[in-house]
Amino acid sequence: MIDQTIYSIFKGGSKTYFYSTLFFPKNVREDVFVLYSFLRKADDYVDSIPQDTEGFYSFKKKYYQGINGSKTGDIVIDSFVNLIKRKNIDTNWVDSFLASMELDITNSTYETMKDLRVYLYGSSEVVGLFMAKILDLSPDSYENAxxxxxxxxxxxxxxxxxEDIELGRTYFPQSDLELFNIESLDEECVxxxxxxFNAFVRKQLNTYYSWQKEAESxxxxIPxxxxxxxxxxxxxxxxxxLxxxxxxxxxxxxxxxxxFLNIIFKVLFNSVSAGLSFK
Structure with missing residues (x-):
């Protein structure tokens, strides 16, 4: 059974992830809830206004205490540590995630895509790797994940x-802003x-779609x-x-x-389509 605290953290976050996750088998669903609650809780510390840096570093310290064998008393951390050990998840991935969260405290811009990719690895690519381990996927899937x-x-x-501008952050290469002669993504400047701005955003969307295509390949x-x-x-x-x-x-x-209806319709559509393709 999913702990109520973990359930509430997940439900209060991304609705797309939450409702999509409900269609996993029960054991996988519970593991995804545990994973997301840990990621969400760490992210919330650095995304609060003002930032709760003390809370983040305390959370980080408790995680390392937990991974080294101590019970922290924090259901989110203790459940996540149990998940790591049970699914044999590489703790270096967790280190990278926490390092990227810490960058949200110390850094606000990225000069090039190469610089940004360091942040992206820890904040998002490792999440794909966590999911691959939870689903027991072949290492051949890791790059796509x-x-x-x-x-x-x-x-x-x-x-x-x-939202990110309000937090004082710009998560795009500064070189791209310069390319389109945009000084700031503040709405007044845009x-x-x-x-x-329209051309700038469409360029970023092209980057997204190219990565999405690689992922879907x-x-x-995936079973x-x-x-x-x-x-x-x-x-x-x-x-x-789109x-x-x-x-x-x-x-x-x-x-x-x-x-919500769009999410449910898409789930049903994919279920029917997948069922037909497997006949």
Missing amino acids: RYLGRAMQYLNFIRDIP RKREEN GFSH FRYLIPIKTASDLYKWTG QIKKHPHVVYRKKVKPS
């Missing part, structure tokens, strides 16, 4: 531009160069019983990207995300 985590995170950056590694929730989340992210591509400035008016 990294692409899927990276792609989804990059679309989040595009969708959440105003209004002065709306066509430049590895779907053949049928796990594919539906993963493909559903993937399809919904592509839907979000809405933004039509009108890039929409990100300043609302948080673009699929409705």
